[in-house]
Structures are given as structure tokens and as C-alpha cells.
Amino acid sequence: MKRSNQLNNDNILFINASQNRNGNTAQTGRQLLNGTQYQQLDLVDYKIYQIGQNYPDDQFAEVVDQIQRVQYLVLGTPVYWHAISGYLKVLLERLSQMDNPDILRGKKISVFVQGADPSDTEKPTKNVVQRFANVLGMDYREL
Numbered sequence: 001m002k003r004s005n006q007l008n009n010d011n012i013l014f015i016n017a018s019q020n021r022n023g024n025t026a027q028t029g030r031q032l033l034n035g036t037q038y039q040q041l042d043l044v045d046y047k048i049y050q051i052g053q054n055y056p057d058d059q060f061a062e063v064v065d066q067i068q069r070v071q072y073l074v075l076g077t078p079v080y081w082h083a084i085s086g087y088l089k090v091l092l093e094r095l096s097q098m099d100n101p102d103i104l105r106g107k108k109i110s111v112f113v114q115g116a117d118p119s120d121t122e123k124p125t126k127n128v129v130q131r132f133a134n135v136l137g138m139d140y141r142e143l
């Protein structure tokens, strides 16, 4: 990670958008964050329904609560079918459609993707998150 991206320890939330809490995505995150302290949020532990679905056990608000506490979001996703995981796709859609998207304004955001062969997915993934950052007023940083 570039020096300019380094922040106060408690300010980094690594969002692991893999089905595995300690798989290759978590491991890559650890390597990229390179000794910096961070909190890890495993999306597999939360029920986050698709936009338009309303179920009482939805846990999106819990994830938003954790996002609200930090200054820097590092998104990590495995490649699933030549794209970001469904976990990350749904999260981005839900965040962009929430009632108070202004809570994201000014926060830093980065993304990485890993997989057996992520070469065709890296650019589209960065484009999506860069665009997301632009729309939501976030500060996109390359890792």
C-alpha cells in the first residue's frame, strides 16, 4: 500500500466479499495492508438482501454502522464468473440506494480482486468502484 494511503489503525475497514472468512481474499488483503492494523468485515456473516427485497432479518444496517465508523474502506473480492462476487455487487447496489448515502461522502475507498486468473476482471472491477466513488462523493485510491 502506498504511504499516502496509510491511516490511523482503527480507521480501515477491510470488507471481505468472499464466501470464505480466511480464504485467498482475506490472505491477499492481509498482504496488501502489509502490517497496518485494520478491522475485517466478512460479508458472508451478514444477510444483505437484494435491492427491492424487504425482509425483517436483513442486516444491511449493521454493515452500514461499521462503515460509518471508519475513514477508509478496502474492498476485496474473489473473481466469480469473470466479475466481482455477488456479495460485493449487492453491497454496492444497496449502499448506492440507501436513504442516507451522504454518510459515505469523503471516505477513502480502494478495491482489489483476486482469483485463479483475475486478468480480465481487474479493470472492470476498478472501473465500477471508481464510478461508485465518483457518484457517492468518495475518494478512490489505487492500492
Ligand SMILES: Cc1cc2nc3c(=O)[nH]c(=O)nc-3n(C[C@H](O)[C@H](O)[C@H](O)COP(=O)(O)O)c2cc1C
Residues within 6 Å of the ligand: 018, 019, 020, 022, 023, 024, 025, 026, 078, 079, 080, 081, 082, 083, 114, 115, 116, 117, 118
Ligand atoms: C462460483 C465461482 C466462480 C469462479 N469464477 C472464476 C472466474 O471466472 N475466474 C477466476 O479467475 N476464478 C474464478 N473462481 C475462483 C476463485 O476466484 C478463486 O478460487 C479465489 O481465490 C477464491 O477466493 P477465496 O479463497 O477468498 O474464496 C471462481 C470460484 C467460484 C466459487
